[in-house]
Amino acid sequence: MEIKKVGVVGCGLMGSGIAQVCAQSGLQTVVSEINDDLLNKGMGMIKTNLSKSVEKGKLAAQEKDAILGRLKATTNMTDFTGCDLVIEVVVENMQVKKKIFADLEKICPPHAILASNTSCLSVMDMAMATKKPDKVLGMHFFNPVPVMKLLELVQTIATSEETLKTIRAFGKSIDKTVIVAKDSPGFVVNRLLVPYLFDAMRMLESGMATREDIDQGMQLGCNHPMGPLTLADFVGLDTLYFIANAMYDDYKEPRFAPPMLLKKMVAAGRLGRKSGRGFYEYK
Ligand code: CAA
Secondary structure, three states: OOOOEEEEEOOOHHHHHHHHHHHHOOOEEEEEOOOHHHHHHHHHHHHHHHHHHHHOOOOOHHHHHHHHHHEEEEOOHHHHOOOOEEEEOOOOOHHHHHHHHHHHHHHOOOOOEEEEOOOOOOHHHHHOOOOOHHHEEEEEEOOOOOOOOEEEEEEOOOOOHHHHHHHHHHHHHOOOEEEEEEOOOOOOHHHHHHHHHHHHHHHHHOOOOOHHHHHHHHHHHHOOOOOHHHHHHHHOHHHHHHHHHHHHHHHOOHHHOOOHHHHHHHHOOOOEHHHOEOOOEOO
16 A cells, blocks of 8 residues: 555644654645644744755755645644544553544544554554554654654554555655564663663762763763763653653563652653753753
8 A cells, every 4th residue: 555645643843743754755744733822833843944954955945835735734633534644643641542543543544554653652552442453553753753764663463564564665755764663662762772861860860970971971982962861851851751651660670760860850840951951951
């Protein structure tokens, strides 16, 4: 099956990035939010990103208009009628996600593939909110979506090989490199990333090194684009805390248990870049 029309439920940081990449790859794209304010904010991020590319001479002005012409922004889920693929990118709340999957099954054509961008929740549980779990999988994108090359696919025990094949080809068509993981919390990337970020936090907590030295150690010693504490601020400390708890609940391994410092920072509203303060301060 060829994917010609894509839907994206949620136009926050990740949803807007996914919608942008799909429209930029020539696909008719519908992106939704729960109200006009959030929709305008998300569309604003897309327009800013595209305008920057035009300013840098990486995108022609007419091409920017063509991309925006392929994007339909809506607050009405029924606009997903006719989508071959819909990617859910809403809050990490299983009840909310299950409802969206059940609604999408009613709105979209029977052949439509339904995907979740969850970074830690069980895709199998979402699939069971529909009557076609063979057409449900995880599509985990990375922030910032227009820049990061990876697309991590999550295959449940019910996802069909045909669905996986179609989405592999789709990933390639939007210029992403695909890896496939089984449906277990954290999949490949977060299962490796989260304990690493937590070790950096524990190092800071114990006074073993300063935040700058921990970050520079990994940036300059291992050529990472960001040190672990900067990256944690970038991902969002509340997001990391949520992912870690979900992973710890399932694996019961101490390495996934959130450090006390992280717990206290989240309680204090120090959520990283988005709140203006995390391990660092942001203007
Ligand atoms: N949206 C779109 N484009 C962006 C962007 C954004 N938010 N931020 C940066 N860019 C673009 C810039 O416009 C620039 O593009 P050009 O090369 O075309 O000029 C390019 O990215 C590089 O940006 P900068 O020069 O401003 O800055 P940089 O070189 O420091 O790169 C970065 C910024 C790409 C974010 C880089 O620091 C990086 O790769 N950091 C690591 C990001 C990472 O690990 N992400 C994964 C997080 S984990 C996750 O997402 C999953 C999960 O479940 C938690």
